[in-house]
Amino acid sequence: MKNRQIYFFRRPDGNPTAEVFQERVVDVGVPGDGEILCRNLTVSVDPYLRLKMYERRSYTPPLRIGEAIPGRAVAEIVASRAPGFEQGERVAIYGGWQQYAVVRAQAARKIDLASFPAGAWLGPLGMTGMTAYAGLxxxxxxxxxxxxxxxxxxxxxxxxxxxxxxxxxxxxxxxxxxxxxxxxxxxxxxxxxxxxxxxxxxxxxxxxxxxxxxxxxxxxxxxxxxxxxxxxxxxxxxxxxxxxxxxxxxxxxxxxxxxxxxxxxxxxxxxxxxxxxxSDLEGECPEFEETMGGWLRAGKIVHREHPRYGFEQIVPAFLGLLSGENTGKSIVHIAEEKSA
Amino acid sequence: MKNRQIYFFRRPDGNPTAEVFQERVVDVGVPGDGEILCRNLTVSVDPYLRLKMYERRSYTPPLRIGEAIPGRAVAEIVASRAPGFEQGERVAIYGGWQQYAVVRAQAARKIDLASFPAGAWLGPLGMTGMTAYAGLxxxxxxxxxxxxxxxxxxxxxxxxxxxxxxxxxxxxxxxxxxxxxxxxxxxxxxxxxxxxxxxxxxxxxxxxxxxxxxxxxxxxxxxxxxxxxxxxxxxxxxxxxxxxxxxxxxxxxxxxxxxxxxxxxxxxxxxxxxxxxxSDLEGECPEFEETMGGWLRAGKIVHREHPRYGFEQIVPAFLGLLSGENTGKSIVHIAEEKSA
CATH class of the missing domain: 3.40.50.720 (NAD(P)-binding Rossmann-like Domain)
Incomplete structure (x- = not known):
């Protein structure tokens, strides 16, 4: 049995054109243990694929030249070597831009095309819907x-x-x-x-x-x-x-x-x-003073001050802070304690 | 009684200089009900003040020309009209760059200068420490x-x-x-x-x-x-x-x-x-399919598709997606279901 498949032919320079892709006919794969052979009915086309066409690192590995184009698909099972998955059942899989795909049954999700059509399983009930729902x-x-x-x-x-x-x-x-x-x-x-x-x-x-x-x-x-x-x-x-x-x-x-x-x-x-x-976070840290006080007492936090003395040193302290002269916490002592 | 006070004299154009500030001597305020009169001992000098010098909106209202410069301070209570606050007690307050401040007792925090010095109360145990701790x-x-x-x-x-x-x-x-x-x-x-x-x-x-x-x-x-x-x-x-x-x-x-x-x-x-x-969020949304399925069944979510038909339409669908031709979810039907 033959499988029409679209693969990555040429890395686009700017706006992709049809020349980025090529088609080939390959033999349909044979499912191994725990795998299913699926016939793709409907394939999803998504913008994130563009990001995979760059050579540089993205959130998924870049596409290699010659690699079959990946993507979600709604498919029916043609042959199964996985218990619980039967020929004729419908699944949502990473089927790619091809007619047939062999995938691990574990990664396939059974779906019911009688309750929702294929487009809904690839749309609101698929990755697209999850993206919208989870992100929002x-x-x-x-x-x-x-x-x-x-x-x-x-x-x-x-x-x-x-x-x-x-x-x-x-x-x-x-x-x-x-x-x-x-x-x-x-x-x-x-x-x-x-x-x-x-x-x-x-x-x-x-x-x-x-x-x-x-x-x-x-x-x-x-x-x-x-x-x-x-x-x-x-x-x-x-x-x-x-x-x-x-x-x-x-x-x-x-x-x-x-x-x-x-x-x-x-x-x-x-x-x-x-x-x-x-001030946004103050209410969220009820443990702060006890924790920090404990660290200070135990000598686990070094507190370094940049102290100055006298009322007239306030403005120089501020200017020094902005110009990078200070190290540690800038404070100005302007009066002596009276005995309480 | 007189109060030396630094106020905002001129909005800086670029790097602030001493000319941004001026000093004046004003009468010491009289505390009202629930207020305390404090004598500042040590004042804190912090970089966020620079942001308050712009006229435009920031996270705090901009400083007005003529306004006394605000800031945290360690102070001692000189006179109290607030129950539970006694003359001679030490507090951390928004005392500003001045010798005396009248503040609401509610906003004052009693501190113990015997266990930690003023600089620690303005540093690791103050706003500075809270900023580091809460932010991290x-x-x-x-x-x-x-x-x-x-x-x-x-x-x-x-x-x-x-x-x-x-x-x-x-x-x-x-x-x-x-x-x-x-x-x-x-x-x-x-x-x-x-x-x-x-x-x-x-x-x-x-x-x-x-x-x-x-x-x-x-x-x-x-x-x-x-x-x-x-x-x-x-x-x-x-x-x-x-x-x-x-x-x-x-x-x-x-x-x-x-x-x-x-x-x-x-x-x-x-x-x-x-x-x-x-995929980062998938595990966090166990309710997704039930929720979305319910919305779809109830007609609360409109699902709009941009369907195409035929294997050879996959690439045009993708190109159309990037060029803004498509509206709704792009899918390509490439095969008919067989009866299961």
Whole structure:
């Protein structure tokens, strides 16, 4: 039996074209112990694949030239060497862009195409839905009454994020790339508003649809759109970096701005970046004084001071702090204790 | 009774000089109900004050011209109109850069100068210590064996962060601004290594002292140093944005790079920025399929597909996704189901 398969032929320089891929016909694999042979019915096409086309490190290993293109698929089992998996059953698998795939049964998920169609298992009930749901609920942490901004709002993940956010009581603003997409986002997905980023003055329009600022930004695109939205963040805002599709093409690292490069690191290395002011966290550290006092008493923490003496030394102490003259904690003794 | 007081005289243009401040003598205030009159003994001098000198919004309201300079102080109570607070008792208060202060007793913290000196109450046991402790433990979340990088390592907060990190089992690398500071950081504070950022090739030296990359970066300085450290982050790294002292002076917003401006927003608005890949969060969402399935069945989530048909449509679907042609979830049906 033969298997049509699309493989990675040439690393793209900027915008990928059809020349990046080639097709070949190979023999269908034979399942080993614990494996199943599947016939792909529907394959998923996802933007993260673009990131895998770079040679440099990303969150998944880069594609090798000649490698079959990976991807989720809904498939039916043609032959099984795994107990509990029967010929004819439907599964969601990493089937790739090919007609047949041999996969470990352990990594296959049985699905019921009678209750939901293939597209739903690859969409809201698949990785796409999990991305939207987990990213919004676990990182975005929406609270009733907050404003949620979603870029790539007409896309598979973005459209779900906004709908989930609405159910959780947020005001939801989408950003998308055409008037028609914005119409779909508003009328079909029920977002409160949607802005076409191709129209002029995104900053001004954002301000008018987010008069109370932005609390959560679920970012699928990166670049200039992200700069505009982040500038409107309220205190304690959450930026969920899910994708940077505007950066996947064309811009090589050297051309990206420092912020774009930083966002790429945040995404691909799954960083958490958080700004804080001590008063935000004070209530969360009831053990602080006892712990720190114990360390000081036990000599486990070295406390180094940069003391000065006299009221007139306050300003020089501050200026010295900014110019890097001081080491340790800057304090100024301005009066002697009286005996209590 | 008279009170010497330093007030904000002129907004600095770049590096503050002594001309930013002026001194005046005012009458000592009279405590009202629930207030105490305190005599400042030791005042704390902290870099965050620089941020308050800008006119634009920061995490605290900007200083007004003519306003007395605020700041933490160790003081003794001169007169009390608050039950439980007695003349002669020592307190840590927002006393400001002046000889006397009237404050609400509720906001005063009684301290014992016999067990720890004033500098300790303003340092490791004060806001400085809380900043280091809370930022590192609650945001940095150190794990045994991880690498922690701390900028401003010779400073009050940075020196504590590294010492706490060592106790928690991290390998700790400091960054500071002179050979002497680096010596103190290594020899007195016990960091594993400390790099002088004024010497050439910080990137190369970082690589040699962090051969396994960086897991936590506690940032007190921002700017180019931060760019060098963030480039060395491992997956799931945490960037604790505590201060940006390199950015407080000189650079006006228009001159700052996009990343510096982004970091300023992260700090002043206390944002959380987190990159993720769906597989990182999968285990955390056991309720996902039931919840999403329920929403879909109830029609609460609109699932929009961008379907195509035929094997030869896989590549065009992917290219269309990147060029913004698609709306909703992109899938390609490549085969019909057989009856099971």
């Amino acid at each position: 609920t676990r990182i975005g942490k929406p609270q009733r009454g907050e404003t949620l901004v979603v870029s790539g709002a007409a896309g598979a993940v973005g459209g779900l994020v906004g709908q989930i956010g609405r159910m959780m009581g947020c005001r939801v603003i989408g950003i998308a790339g055409s008037a028609e997409k914005c119409r779909i986002v508003r009328d079909e997905f029920g977002f409160d508003a949607c802005l076409d980023y191709r129209e002029p003055d995104l900053a001004g329009r954002l301000e008018s649809v987010c008069p109370e600022g932005c609390d959560i930004y679920f970012d699928n695109v990166g670049g200039e759109i992200s700069r505009q939205v982040t500038a409107r963040f309220n205190d304690f805002g959450r930026l969920v970096v899910c994708g940077l599709i505007s950066q996947y093409n064309g811009q090589q690292p050297a051309e990206a701005t420092a912020q774009d490069e930083f966002m790429r690191l945040i995404l691909t290395r799954r960083l958490t970046v958080r700004g804080f002011i001590v | 433990t609650r945001i940095g979340k150190p794990q045994r064996g991880e690498t922690l990088v701390v900028s401003g390592a010779a400073g009050a907060v940075g020196g504590l962060v590294g010492q706490i990190g060592r106790m928690m089992g991290c390998r700790v690398i400091g960054i500071a601004g002179s050979a002497e500071k680096c010596r103190i950081v290594r020899d007195e504070f016990g960091f594993d290594a400390c790099l002088d950022y004024r010497e050439p090739d910080l990137a190369g030296r970082l690589e040699s002292v962090c051969p396994e990359g960086c897991d936590i970066y506690f940032d007190n300085v921002g700017g180019e140093i931060s760019r060098q450290v963030t480039a060395r982050f491992n997956d799931f790294g945490r960037l604790v944005v505590c201060g940006l002292i390199s950015q407080y002076n000189g650079q006006q917003p228009a001159e700052a790079t996009a990343q510096d401006e982004f970091m300023r927003l992260i700090l002043t608005r206390r944002l959380t920025v987190r990159g993720f890949i769906v």
